[in-house]
Structure formats: structure tokens, C-alpha cells
Amino acid sequence: MAKVSINLATGSIQKEDIIVGIDLGTTNSLVAFIAPDGNPKVINDTGKGVLVPSVIHFKDGEAVVGDEAKSFLINDPQHTIFSVKRLLGRSYNDLESHKNYFSYKIIDDANDESLVKIKVDDSFYSPIELSSVILKELKARAEHALKTNVNRAVITVPAYFNDSQRQATRDAGKLAGLDVLRIVNEPTAASLAYGIGLSPDEQKTVAVYDLGGGTFDVSILKIQNGIFEVLATNGNTFLGGDDFDRAIVDYWVQQNKLEGNVPMQELRLKAEEAKKALAHQSLFNEKIGDIFCTIDRNTFEQLITSKVEETINACQNALSDAKLEITAIDEVIMVGGSTRTALVKRRVAEFFGKEVNDQINPDEVVALGAALQADVLSGNRKDILLLDVTPLSLGIETMGGLMDTIIPRNSKVPTKAGRQYTTSVDGQTNMKIAVYQGERDLVKENRKLAEFELRGIPAMPAGLPKVDINFLLNADGILRIQAVELRSGVKQEVDVKPTYGLKDEEVEQMLLDAVTHAKDDVAQRMIVEAKTEGEQMVYTVERFMQKNAGFLSEEETAHTKELVSQLKKVIAQEGKDEILAAVDALNEYTRPFAERLMDTAVSQAMKGKSI
Numbered sequence: 057m058a059k060v061s062i063n064l065a066t067g068s069i070q071k072e073d074i075i076v077g078i079d080l081g082t083t084n085s086l087v088a089f090i091a092p093d094g095n096p097k098v099i100n101d102t103g104k105g106v107l108v109p110s111v112i113h114f115k116d117g118e119a120v121v122g123d124e125a126k127s128f129l130i131n132d133p134q135h136t137i138f139s140v141k142r143l144l145g146r147s148y149n150d151l152e153s154h155k156n157y158f159s160y161k162i163i164d165d166a167n168d169e170s171l172v173k174i175k176v177d178d179s180f181y182s183p184i185e186l187s188s189v190i191l192k193e194l195k196a197r198a199e200h201a202l203k204t205n206v207n208r209a210v211i212t213v214p215a216y217f218n219d220s221q222r223q224a225t226r227d228a229g230k231l232a233g234l235d236v237l238r239i240v241n242e243p244t245a246a247s248l249a250y251g252i253g254l255s256p257d258e259q260k261t262v263a264v265y266d267l268g269g270g271t272f273d274v275s276i277l278k279i280q281n282g283i284f285e286v287l288a289t290n291g292n293t294f295l296g297g298d299d300f301d302r303a304i305v306d307y308w309v310q311q312n313k314l315e316g317n318v319p320m321q322e323l324r325l326k327a328e329e330a331k332k333a334l335a336h337q338s339l340f341n342e343k344i345g346d347i348f349c350t351i352d353r354n355t356f357e358q359l360i361t362s363k364v365e366e367t368i369n370a371c372q373n374a375l376s377d378a379k380l381e382i383t384a385i386d387e388v389i390m391v392g393g394s395t396r397t398a399l400v401k402r403r404v405a406e407f408f409g410k411e412v413n414d415q416i417n418p419d420e421v422v423a424l425g426a427a428l429q430a431d432v433l434s435g436n437r438k439d440i441l442l443l444d445v446t447p448l449s450l451g452i453e454t455m456g457g458l459m460d461t462i463i464p465r466n467s468k469v470p471t472k473a474g475r476q477y478t479t480s481v482d483g484q485t486n487m488k489i490a491v492y493q494g495e496r497d498l499v500k501e502n503r504k505l506a507e508f509e510l511r512g513i514p515a516m517p518a519g520l521p522k523v524d525i526n527f528l529l530n531a532d533g534i535l536r537i538q539a540v541e542l543r544s545g546v547k548q549e550v551d552v553k554p555t556y557g558l559k560d561e562e563v564e565q566m567l568l569d570a571v572t573h574a575k576d577d578v579a580q581r582m583i584v585e586a587k588t589e590g591e592q593m594v595y596t597v598e599r600f601m602q603k604n605a606g607f608l609s610e611e612e613t614a615h616t617k618e619l620v621s622q623l624k625k626v627i628a629q630e631g632k633d634e635i636l637a638a639v640d641a642l643n644e645y646t647r648p649f650a651e652r653l654m655d656t657a658v659s660q661a662m663k664g665k666s667i
Contacts, residue, residue: 077427212422323349390414472527
């Protein structure tokens with residue numbers, strides 16, 4: 057039986073699903089798609105803005121995402137989750153030194169099988185579940201804007217994300233009801249957005265400098281004949297604009313000699329405001345209560361110099377890995393909102409010896425590139441080939457706890473590599489295979505991804521069995537391992553499943569729950585949207601009446617107040633149809649006021665002028 061997609065908005069049959077590109081960011085997230093003219097375009101659903109703050113607020117177990125949630129960062133910080141991308145695929149030990157940065161509770165339940173959990177009241181959430189909440193919101197906005205179901209996506213991650221973090225991102229997409237066709241490195245997506253117009257005979261070597269809210273990476277790419285080849289990547293998944301904000305907060309705490317009950321969230325948001333202001337002015341001077349929030353650009357640059365220099369060192373390391381001199385770089389592409397910082401632009405330009413390219417909005421460029429990659433996967437665009445790399449080496453533990461690398465870092469993916477091993481003890485019938493990711497010689501310094509046993513090896517003297525171990529790394533940077541004893545044909549094959557808590561059964565159960573409660577969820581969403589529209593209408597009308605009280609007659613004022621009162625009443629009762637009817641009634645009655653006010657203003661402005 058063939059599957060047929062129906063566009064619910066028009067009732068027409070749709071030939072194939074739209075595949076969207078999603079930039080799941082630390083600070084903001086967004087969705088892009090390929091418009092009918094063949095160009096990538098970001099989605100701005102009903103004027104809510106292109107950027108969806110990656111912030112979640114919980115109230116009575118219900119979650120809201122984006123600007124609406126962001127407003128609770130100050131008023132209700134313990135129920136408001138931000139920077140969840142920094143938690144993906146992380147253990148409690150990874151985060152312990154940073155835990156004071158977060159206003160919500162990060163829990164370590166001392167179980168090796170699970171990583172961090174976030175506690176909100178009596179509920180516990182994994183970073184995967186929280187990321188899926190953001191992805192569900194993005195999916196809903198895309199569906200609303202495009203008037204069709206959106207079930208398939210390409211999602212971007214920092215190039216330096218390890219296997220565990222990539223798996224976590226993929227599972228978050230699955231949990232949100234998305235078939236994640238590809239996990240693409242963010243700098244690679246950005247290069248697509250910039251490189252799409254290259255003529256076939258043009259060759260370029262490009263550095264993509266990507267400094268976002270919470271992560272940094274740099275990639276060196278060779279672009280030739282429509283082929284985008286990543287030569288090397290380097291970076292830090294715990295370095296970004298959030299650290300610039302934190303530096304300002306620490307400075308203000310010190311300058312104001314603050315102790316005890318410090319309003320950290322208010323300071324953090326004010327610091328973010330200061331950082332953005334200092335991109336185009338030399339002094340920021342505001343207050344929070346009695347706290348002076350003053351900083352000049354020179355001081356700000358001194359505070360963040362060490363962080364910026366870390367990124368420059370990473371650029372040098374990437375060039376070394378790519379075996380290139382700085383002069384080989386033809387273009388430097390800037391990605392991520394934090395690249396608007398003047399010191400960042402200046403230092404990157406100084407290091408590479410050329411002006412940086414930031415012509416495409418640095419907030420949008422990754423999502424636009426992801427949409428282009430989605431277009432490639434859909435078969436619509438055949439003039440582009442994408443060759444990516446794995447950011448960290450993959451190998452197994454050998455005797456003495458050493459790391460034996462099978463796939464070196466910066467190997468192109470998809471790829472396959474293998475090595476032959478043997479037994480170390482006479483009569484050995486089992487072989488433990490422990491898989492690690494990292495660059496250190498000792499496995500204890502690297503990240504363990506998986507462990508399994510090849511059983512049933514025929515009992516032979518040590519050194520006689522021949523065991524082939526092959527690593528198959530797919531286009532998402534996800535790993536499959538095969539182990540075969542060649543003399544007997546005994547074989548074992550596993551997909552690496554990093555230990556971050558959610559098992560397939562749990563993911564499937566959550567998906568089943570989402571389907572079971574879909575009707576209730578849709579109904580609840582419609583009520584929330586109606587209430588929001590109603591509250592916005594009340595606010596707008598009350599402000600209009602306050603500013604233009606003398607412009608309305610007593611009868612108009614009285615009837616408008618009556619309609620506002622009626623709208624407030626139905627908002628409290630939470631009936632969707634009643635709210636929308638009351639909104640329409642108020643809108644219809646007050647619209648002529650605005651038109652009348654505009655006519656008066658125009659006639660006043662034109663008085664005494666000839667046309």
C-alpha cells in the first residue's frame with residue numbers, strides 16, 4: 057500500500073514531504089527550507105521572529121519554548137532551562153566545574169549508565185528530552201508556516217561534537233517525531249550556504265570560524281567542482297558567547313562587591329545586552345536596582361582576550377592538521393552571533409591576514425546550509441557533494457590500557473577502517489573489545505563509547521587466532537563495529553550506543569505516548585495560542601485607550617471597556633472558540649478608531665502644504 061501525504065491546510069495531495077534544515081543552537085534555534093525559487097529561506101512563523109530562543113519554561117508540567125519562556129529567566133529561573141545543548145551527551149563530571157552557571161538543578165544519580173538529568177520540581181528530564189521539546193516547537197512552527205506536515209529534517213551540530221553528543225542529537229530529533237536524515241557539521245552547512253554560487257571551475261580553500269552561544273569550532277574546507285571537502289576541524293564544545301557574558305557578570309560582581317543573594321539571571325541577561333551594545337558603541341552604562349552595570353569596550357575586550365585567543369589557537373591547530381600555511385586560505389567565513397564582537401572580528405582578520413566574510417547573517421547561515429543539504433538528500437540538487445570528517449580519533453583498548461587508533465581524527469566520512477588482532481592467553485575463547493574516542497594514548501584519558509565481547513573463539517595457542525576488527529563510520533559520524541575471527545568465522549557486530557540514559561524502548565514508548573496524546577496536545581496548543589492572542593489584544597487596546605483617551609467619545613470608551621472586560625473573562629475560562637470570538641468582536645469595534653486617528657494625524661501633518 058502506497059503512502060499518500062495530504063496538505064491539511066488545502067486538502068490537496070502532496071507529492072513528497074518537505075525536508076527542513078534545523079540549526080539546534082545553544083542560545084537560539086531556527087528552521088530553514090528550500091523556497092519554490094530553489095533558494096534556502098529561514099522560517100518566520102506568524103511574525104514571531106526567525107530566531108527561537110533555546111529556552112524552555114515549565115509550569116504545572118507544561119512546557120513553553122522561545123521568547124515566551126525567555127521572559128521567565130528572571131522571574132522563575134528554577135523552572136526555566138537554557139543552554140541545554142551544553143548538556144547533550146555530557147556526564148556530571150564533565151559539568152561539575154560549570155554547575156554554578158546554571159540556575160536549574162543538574163543531578164548526578166551516580167549511575168554509570170546515565171549521564172546528567174535536570175530536576176524541575178518533582179520531575180526529572182534528560183538533555184535529550186529537553187532538546188526534543190525545542191525541536192517539537194520548531195517542527196510545529198515549520199508546519200504552521202508551510203501549511204504541511206514536516207517529518208524529515210537535517211540537523212546541524214558543532215563539528216567537534218563527539219559520538220555521544222551526535223547520538224543524543226539524533227535521538228532528540230526522533231523523540232520530537234522527526235526522521236533525522238543527516239547530522240551535518242555546522243561549519244560544513246555554513247560553507248554550503250556561502251559556496252553554492254561558485255562556478256564549476258572555481259577552487260577555494262576556506263576557513264569557517266563558528267563562534268556561537270555555547271560552542272566554538274573552526275573548519276578548513278576545500279571547495280572544488282561542487283565538492284565541499286573538510287580538511288580539518290578543531291574547537292571547544294564549552295566555549296562561546298555565554299562565556300563572554302559570564303566574564304562581564306563576574307566583573308560587575310567584583311566592581312559592586314556583591315555577596316550572598318546575587319541576582320545572577322538578571323545580571324546574565326544584562327551582560328548579554330552589554331555585549332551586543334559594545335559591538336557598535338564604546339560604553340554601556342545601566343543599573344539593576346542599586347547595582348551599577350557599567351563597562352567600556354576596552355575593559356570588555358581585556359576580560360575576553362584569553363577566550364578569543366583560545367579560538368585563535370584552535371585556528372592554528374586546524375591549519376596544522378590540514379598541513380596548510382595561512383596564505384593558502386582564500387576566504388574566512390564568520391558564523392554564529394558571537395562573531396559580531398569587534399575583538400573577535402579583529403583578531404580573526406589579523407590571524408588570517410585578510411578581511412573576514414560575514415555577508416550572510418551569521419545567525420542564519422547554518423540553517424540555510426542545512427536546508428541546502430536537505431535539498432541534496434531529497435535528490436533535487438545534484439551539483440553538490442559533501443565530504444565531512446570525524447572530529448576525534450576512534451580506536452580500541454589494547455594491553456596496558458593503551459588506545460589503538462583505527463580511524464584517525466579528520467578522516468573523511470563515511471569511512472571504513474580495520475585492523476587485525478590476536479589472543480594474548482593460550483586457550484582464550486572470548487575477547488573483550490572496548491571502544492574509545494579521543495586523542496590521548498591512555499584510554500582512561502579518552503571517552504569510552506562501548507564495550508562488547510567476541511565469544512566462541514576456538515581454543516588455540518596465544519597468537520594463533522586472527523580477529524579482524526572493522527570500524528564503519530556513517531555520514532552522521534555514528535559508529536558500527538564488526539569483529540570476526542577469520543579461522544572459525546565467529547562474528548559479532550554492534551552499533552555503538554553511548555551511555556546517556558535513553559534506550560530505544562524508552563524512546564519508542566515516548567513516541568507512542570506522543571501519538572496517543574496527540575489530539576489532547578493539539579487541543580491544548582490551540583487554547584494556549586488563543587489565550588496568547590487574546591492577552592495581546594487586551595494589552596494593545598488598553599494602551600491605545602490610555603494614550604488616546606481624549607480621542608474617543610464616552611460611549612466608545614464605555615463599549616470598548618465592556619468588550620475588553622468580556623475578553624478577559626473568556627480568557628480566564630479557557631474556551632478557544634469563545635476567546636477568538638471575543639477577540640474578533642473587539643478587533644472589529646476598535647479598528648475604525650485607529651483608522652480615524654491615522655486620518656487626523658495625516659491631515660494635521662499636511663495642513664498648510666500644497667500637493
